[in-house]
Amino acid sequence: MCGIFGIANHPEAARMTYLGLYALQHRGQESAGISSSDGEQVYTHKARGLVADIFKEETLDRLKGSNAVGHTRYSTAGGNLEGNAQPIVVKYVACARGAVALCHNGNLINAGSLRMELARQGAVFQSTSDSEIVLHLLARSQSDDLLSALGEMLPQIQGAFSLLLLTEDALIGVRDANGFRPLCLGQLGDSYVLASESCAFDLIGAKYLREVEPGEVVVIRGSQLQSVKALHAEPRLSKCIFEHVYFARRDSMVFGRTVQSSRDRMGRALAEESPADADIVVPIPDSAVAAAVGYSQQSGIPLAFGLMRNHYVGRTFIEPESRIRNFGAKVKYNPVRELLAGKRVVLVDDSIVRGTTTRKLVKMVRNAGAAEVHMRVSCPPTISPCFYGVDTPTKKELIASSHTIDEICRYIQADSLAYLSLEGLLNAVQSGPGEFCTACYTGRYPLNLADALPNMKEEDEGRQLDLWEVALKETV
Amino acid sequence: MCGIFGIANHPEAARMTYLGLYALQHRGQESAGISSSDGEQVYTHKARGLVADIFKEETLDRLKGSNAVGHTRYSTAGGNLEGNAQPIVVKYVACARGAVALCHNGNLINAGSLRMELARQGAVFQSTSDSEIVLHLLARSQSDDLLSALGEMLPQIQGAFSLLLLTEDALIGVRDANGFRPLCLGQLGDSYVLASESCAFDLIGAKYLREVEPGEVVVIRGSQLQSVKALHAEPRLSKCIFEHVYFARRDSMVFGRTVQSSRDRMGRALAEESPADADIVVPIPDSAVAAAVGYSQQSGIPLAFGLMRNHYVGRTFIEPESRIRNFGAKVKYNPVRELLAGKRVVLVDDSIVRGTTTRKLVKMVRNAGAAEVHMRVSCPPTISPCFYGVDTPTKKELIASSHTIDEICRYIQADSLAYLSLEGLLNAVQSGPGEFCTACYTGRYPLNLADALPNMKEEDEGRQLDLWEVALKETV
Amino acid sequence: MCGIFGIANHPEAARMTYLGLYALQHRGQESAGISSSDGEQVYTHKARGLVADIFKEETLDRLKGSNAVGHTRYSTAGGNLEGNAQPIVVKYVACARGAVALCHNGNLINAGSLRMELARQGAVFQSTSDSEIVLHLLARSQSDDLLSALGEMLPQIQGAFSLLLLTEDALIGVRDANGFRPLCLGQLGDSYVLASESCAFDLIGAKYLREVEPGEVVVIRGSQLQSVKALHAEPRLSKCIFEHVYFARRDSMVFGRTVQSSRDRMGRALAEESPADADIVVPIPDSAVAAAVGYSQQSGIPLAFGLMRNHYVGRTFIEPESRIRNFGAKVKYNPVRELLAGKRVVLVDDSIVRGTTTRKLVKMVRNAGAAEVHMRVSCPPTISPCFYGVDTPTKKELIASSHTIDEICRYIQADSLAYLSLEGLLNAVQSGPGEFCTACYTGRYPLNLADALPNMKEEDEGRQLDLWEVALKETV
């Protein structure tokens, strides 16, 4: 997961991008970067860490020009972390007549075979990232027109991608034909703005216009925007439903609808489908609050903020050597005894992945005196990993992939456990027919993953096995 | 404002202190420090920044020994910031037979005259902090017993102080006779623990025992605790009511009662005293959430999280040069249009200081489509500055010191405005007679401030004038 | 100018490389880097600054494996400095069956046309450095054998290059057919070592074996070394005479002979060719000391260290705003009045480039009381820029390119000025016929520079004009 932002024709392009990334910080805390262009050169600064730590006045001053793009990157488990920060910048691409900076949100499933073929032809790779492939394909085009080159390149890549490209004189936004990942278009005076979520527009005072459409390419030069249908949008789209369940900020527009409303409806539907005889509804803060409010209002059971979240959690937190019970959960959450003591609690969360954290939280709530704990999850059981850009563990690690709801309930030691139904979820996000990808809940993948097989890095064995399994079955 | 933490007789004293400070991070983000002692030497590390950034594995490894104290410091406006970080350490104090480290939460009101007198006698000051005076007074004692020296020193200092002292072989906790600032005593196995708030105990798994009493000194050596009544507790105490209104963490015990319950009662009382004909109750996150929940439940008006808080706000945020409307508020909050549009909103906050932020938030809520905005504040109007350790602006800057509620309502452009009554607040915190200091709401100060007059630094002119005014009136 | 070092088959390959770079620090202080390989992966760390500052214990620990290469880079005037640090690493090159790290000392004169052609074919460039081109050419080879691929690549690049390549299982050293830049081969137990100068061998206790020959490729796997004549050595070689005049360390073997002896002979020949009626011989420290000793011993005029060099000169030295006479020279040198006062001084330096520094030093010596200053330079006048890797200013800036020795003497305000003759210099370095490149003193360039014309970066205008001029004349 990542956040991307771009702006054209603005006197403070780099600063606006800084603010945009700041608003998109929740989409990635590992690294961030900005590239800007003044019509003659592309300037870049990227580093590990949070946006507010990486950029200083002087750094932004060096990022000259009126066009800029930026990227925030989610924490990944391994690999050469420094080399993976974006934007990826190349000094010269013929069809762009100069330098190009690229920001990518998503995951190319045929990265492996493309990479192998490119290497065979003599391409030289600087990173192991799939995003770099996009630039190699573009550079190989014999067309001297960027738009034609994009038209040649795009059909070759498969998977999930919302892309921003910054050339010396243009800003380009691209969204894959399935529409996996979001990309919004906005306006600020004479400037067009592109961002993963609309909350980035709010901070800089830009107006939300619309989504970039699946398969659409928008080319922005100065104050002019040109739209091209570069790829035929798939008849069945694959918008990532997890953006509405968990990932996006509650105050954003994503895929043309507001996340807050979706989560409220998830909570309400969950209350209808799976009521509980309880005294209070307690959300796991912060992401499950909206669904918990919906649950509370539908059920009439009062809301209580029985878990307190610590907002100063740093990434290099030092653990004590002596054993402190449930330390990991305690660093993040503290129970509020007064609210929980003696109460029958509906605990609302937006997912159960491995089950270990949920188990600790249930215990924490019980130790604080709760009489009963009824776990409610605002989406269906997560049974399959994502291959389109969400950082999920392997299938084996997903507790729901191999356990019944009863078994999970016993494992997390709750008094009851219920998930929102798939139908309930699709209604909550007001999905049109075939509009959303629900592979993580159904195991039905919208793209043929057989091609993806040889592509994975060898170290990534768990994920390889997942893919084998998927590839042997039918896809959607 | 500051947070303090101490632990004795623990094999990982410095790490436990690190965790304790981490839990008390909300009490101060400017700087932090830890001193530890192994019976022979005192080790110290302190720096500007957040606890998680300041301390690394190797830093903690160097803080040897089984006793430790720590301090987090609130942002202050000026002065030699680096020199003000605590613990303050001196290499040799005769009565302690070695080095002493001091952590201080509070404010001495006779610091100026003490300082002048000490300088006259040849004392050499390293900082402009009032806390350093405590160590000079202690050092001057001709007693060679630390407890006796404390007994000589304490009556000389006036004002608000919860102190932790670390000597080479003991941990000492002190609380002033008025009990202005909190100090809790806890236990973890064979270790006694002292902390500003009980949430620090929760993180390390320690048990809350009781408050250190006003005027009490506790001396901890190994697993033994000795309690001494060093100062006569005042018949009328002066516990800081603002701890319950705003400062302390909701999940803490402070002054022997839970903050969450106090805030819930404030919200309920506010709803009773000042109902509103509205559709939703919206808290200013995060501190006003508990009061808003109380208001919602008492009034039956549903709660809606119509303002989203950005939790990645860094301290060196770079502003754009171009004007973005209400930028300051936007960096911190974003309205959730879906929840606010067309609604009559009760906006709940826990204080209005200058009024400028409130004015921006009301506007933000209105711009997001709210039909009406009814402002409700969970305490009385703040009319007087604090001289006992809370960082308030000068009287002139406090909007309620010179404006009626109607005038404030017009200034913040709300449809209505109401504050909780003083009586309502005292009931909410379950105050015994004369238990709390309410000077910020009443202008009646529990200590004779006339002595404080010549003490203030000259630069601090606004505050000087406030003190003149107060000193000319009667004190409580 | 740069320093390069490589070692194979050593349990502490990265640490040995660190020591090697440390000994080669004089060849470049801008940036440094090391890549190591453990047979499966290539690890890299590079940064701006000095070797001792860049590498820490933990950095070296992460550079695993028994093969390693390293690079120190000379300060360059502009460009994207961070991107220019070496080794340059690519993740996958087909003929190497994995990652490759490259270190390059020298300058490719046909870089521009190669780059243009590669970009036309779709190559994606990460830097503006000519060194990156080597990897692209290698990657493009359809041979799946690294040695064959090198055999295809090498004839395509023209200019000066000593290269080290690290693959996942081999260390490779390459030297161009003219032998412009040095590359020494050494042995340390079962390990072969390669370095720009033999002083790097001394530090780690390795034995100097021989030079890598012009046109030779050495491939080292484990303890085995394979030598291949990949390029026909030119009948007229072009070893850089400036290495012996100034650049290399006095205690090194370079081009199979010792620098100390060469410089001593330069000084002696200079004394014979251009004696002076003087009292003392004063070297400009540190590089001219050896020549001055030779001059003193040949002439019988006693040596005096009349200029003191400050060895703590940092790179970010802050100048005062007020004018201090000859400040720039003073930061680096201070005259020793006792030695200079009343004396007729022979001042010995190893080059006069722009003349401005020499002028300041002559003045400094005179102000310290010298009666006469006779300037002696241990090489001929520098009249032409270098296009083979030495960082010289443009022709216009070289004072000797447009002024007679008399004019220069008047400009630097010396009482007399003499340079060593070309013949004297060639004798001093014991040059065989056609062994050394003397283009900087003669303007006769060993390679046809006409090809170089379209290659230069546009910003580099001064150098462009130099090349035009050279190209219009005959080359050697």
Next chain:
Amino acid sequence: MCGIFGIANHPEAARMTYLGLYALQHRGQESAGISSSDGEQVYTHKARGLVADIFKEETLDRLKGSNAVGHTRYSTAGGNLEGNAQPIVVKYVACARGAVALCHNGNLINAGSLRMELARQGAVFQSTSDSEIVLHLLARSQSDDLLSALGEMLPQIQGAFSLLLLTEDALIGVRDANGFRPLCLGQLGDSYVLASESCAFDLIGAKYLREVEPGEVVVIRGSQLQSVKALHAEPRLSKCIFEHVYFARRDSMVFGRTVQSSRDRMGRALAEESPADADIVVPIPDSAVAAAVGYSQQSGIPLAFGLMRNHYVGRTFIEPESRIRNFGAKVKYNPVRELLAGKRVVLVDDSIVRGTTTRKLVKMVRNAGAAEVHMRVSCPPTISPCFYGVDTPTKKELIASSHTIDEICRYIQADSLAYLSLEGLLNAVQSGPGEFCTACYTGRYPLNLADALPNMKEEDEGRQLDLWEVALKETV
């Protein structure tokens, strides 16, 4: 050992001090600091590291005002290093009517008893440094005139001290009555300048005026200098002869005479006293070069720079785990084989302390092919530690304290060994009768050290024993 610098009445006082410290960097590389004053406040910046690394443009900009003092500190073995950086600053001293910053070069021998007495009286110590005591004594004065207070304080401290004091409106220089450590007075336009050595004046273009006399206090306000004889100069002075032997820069005036000339005379006298039948004279660079030149010129044996010094030695140099022969010496020096091979070598150094380094260097020279190695030292054998500010090892560690010259010669494996005689040394520095302290060569200490006994820190056991021994004997 330390370097100190001060300037008054200069618009760029802090920058001039920065330059001065830069020139005095050889007197201390552990830490450095500057305090400046603008008549109202004292500003300070100090840190570990080299001057050029510690101070940036912005740091210097913050050091406002026209008076400033600075300090560079020599590496010390242990203790709380950060707390020991100077200037030491206190916020308020009555007799100075404000803040005071102190820089101290030297060592107080009665620090321990003063400290004990001050602590008994209630003084609070921030550091373990003896320099802090000066400020406490000053603060205790009941005089409200700084000069009178100095007059009270100075007789109480015993030992070696050159002091600079910066108050809000004055710059003060003080030198002890024995004149142990140097302090020079200079002039730059309307500004007076004070520095440990005159090389600091040269860099900023200031004129050397004279030494501050033993026992003299100079008070500089604006462009006015007032001189007071605060202490009676001892009839027998105790100028540190080691400044001329090794410590000061060769291009400096120290104690009113030039170091270069002294060292030249030492070398000549050594050649006369202890000739050698040899082919070349080789100095240990850099400090022994001047003496070696003298030796060479007196003896007629040619000088050869047979050892090359590495000037990039960092303080955190990482050693390899595998054993490299004589690694420690190799990192610092490399032999130049061409010069040494087959030669009978006179190796000149300026001291032999423990003998271990000399032994390595002799071996290194022999391994490089020297036929014979004759060691010559330009001072007498070092037999006693210094208690007046030079960082020497304990008596037991000084090889000459317990071994004859023959034994030392065998230990270092030289063919012959000779030291300069005491008489030769005193002549070389042109000492008047009783002008220099030669305790390190004679064991006769100019101050009664009996008082010093209880003062030493307990950890410093070796030094304690040395003092016992000395105290039991007669002093000079």
